[in-house]
Amino acid sequence: MKVRFWGVRGSIPTPLTINQIQGKISSIAQRLSPADLVSEESIEKFLAMLPPYLMGAVGGNTTCVEVRLNDDTIIIFDCGSGITDLAHALKKEDRYIRTYHIFFSHFHWDHIQGLPFFVPIAYDPKCTIHFYSPIRNFEDLLKNQMKVPYFPVTMDVMGADISYHVLTEPIIRIGSSEVMWKRVKHPGGCFNYKVRENGNTLIFATDTELTEQDFKKTKENVDFYEDVDAIILDSQYTLGEAIEKYDWGHSSYSMAVDFVNEWAIKNLYLFHHEPQYDDKKIYSILQSAKWYMNHLDPDHDKNIYLARENLEFDV
Numbered sequence: 001m002k003v004r005f006w007g008v009r010g011s012i013p014t015p016l017t018i019n020q021i022q023g024k025i026s027s028i029a030q031r032l033s034p035a036d037l038v039s040e041e042s043i044e045k046f047l048a049m050l051p052p053y054l055m056g057a058v059g060g061n062t063t064c065v066e067v068r069l070n071d072d073t074i075i076i077f078d079c080g081s082g083i084t085d086l087a088h089a090l091k092k093e094d095r096y097i098r099t100y101h102i103f104f105s106h107f108h109w110d111h112i113q114g115l116p117f118f119v120p121i122a123y124d125p126k127c128t129i130h131f132y133s134p135i136r137n138f139e140d141l142l143k144n145q146m147k148v149p150y151f152p153v154t155m156d157v158m159g160a161d162i163s164y165h166v167l168t169e170p171i172i173r174i175g176s177s178e179v180m181w182k183r184v185k186h187p188g189g190c191f192n193y194k195v196r197e198n199g200n201t202l203i204f205a206t207d208t209e210l211t212e213q214d215f216k217k218t219k220e221n222v223d224f225y226e227d228v229d230a231i232i233l234d235s236q237y238t239l240g241e242a243i244e245k246y247d248w249g250h251s252s253y254s255m256a257v258d259f260v261n262e263w264a265i266k267n268l269y270l271f272h273h274e275p276q277y278d279d280k281k282i283y284s285i286l287q288s289a290k291w292y293m294n295h296l297d298p299d300h301d302k303n304i305y306l307a308r309e310n311l312e313f314d315v
Helices: 018-031 040-049 083-092 138-145 219-225 239-244 253-263 279-296
Strands: 002-007 064-068 074-077 099-103 128-133 161-166 171-174 177-184 190-197 200-205 230-234 267-271 303-306 312-314
Touching: 002 083, 064 083, 128 138, 138 161, 177 219, 230 253, 239 253, 253 267, 253 279, 267 279, 279 303
Parallel strands: 074 099, 099 128, 128 161, 200 230, 230 267, 267 303
Antiparallel strands: 002 064, 002 312, 064 074, 171 177, 177 190, 190 200
C-alpha cells in the first residue's frame, strides 16, 4: 500500500506567514557565497546542503491521509482541509477513480472541515463515497456542519452516491485490505485505525493521548499494536507541554518514541503538528525524537520521520 499525507496539522489550518517566508529567504541568502553561484551545478549543490526546514514546508492543512491499496482502492482517513488538495490531485490523474472509502477518527472541526470542498468528487453523480465511523449518529454529525448559518448549502446537494457505515464488527474488509479500529483517549472520544494488506500493516493514530493502558500487553493491545510496520502517531507536544496539557487529548514526541519502542514498531511518522510551531521548531522536534530513540537503544532498528504534506511512502 502507498500512503500520502495531505494534511498534517492539528487544530487549525496553519499556512506559512509572510514573515516566515521572508525569514526562510533571508536565512538562505545569508548562507550564499559567490562560489555557490558560479554554475548550475554549484547552485544545485548549495540547495541540496540546505536544512529541510528552509528548502521545504511541513504544510499547513489539517488532517487528511490517503492510503492507496495494491488494487487501487482508495482509503482516506479524515476530511481536514488537506482533502481539498487531494481532490485537486485526483482530478489530474489519468484514470478517474470513482469509489472512495473515508474513515473518521472523530468529528472535531479540524477533521471534517474539508468535506464540503471535496470537489468535484462529492458532487459527481458518477462517484460513490462510503463513510465509516463507530459513532452511531455520525451521519447527523456530518450533515449538521453543512447547514445555515454554518454553511450556505447542505449535504443534500452532493450528487455522489453516499453511504454511511456504522462500524460494529472489529474488522471490516475494504478492497484487498482489512481495517481494524480501536478507541483511544481524546476529549469526546477518538478512534485509531489499522490497515492490513498482504501482511503489511499501518496504524493511523491521530488525536491520541497515550496512557499507561496503551503500553500494557493486554489481548486487545497485542491484537492491535503487535507486528505493525508503520504508525502515524499524534506527537503534537513536547513532554513539558503534554504534562501541562494533561487531558487535552494529544501526546508528546517522547511518548511516541516510548510507544514504538515498547511495541517494536519500526517506522514512526510524527503527526498532528502544533499549529503554533514553525517549520524550524517541528524539524527540531524530529531531531530530538531521533536523539531520544538513540538514547533509549543505541542499537535500535527503528526509523522516525516527519509527516509533511505530499510525503508518500510504501508499507
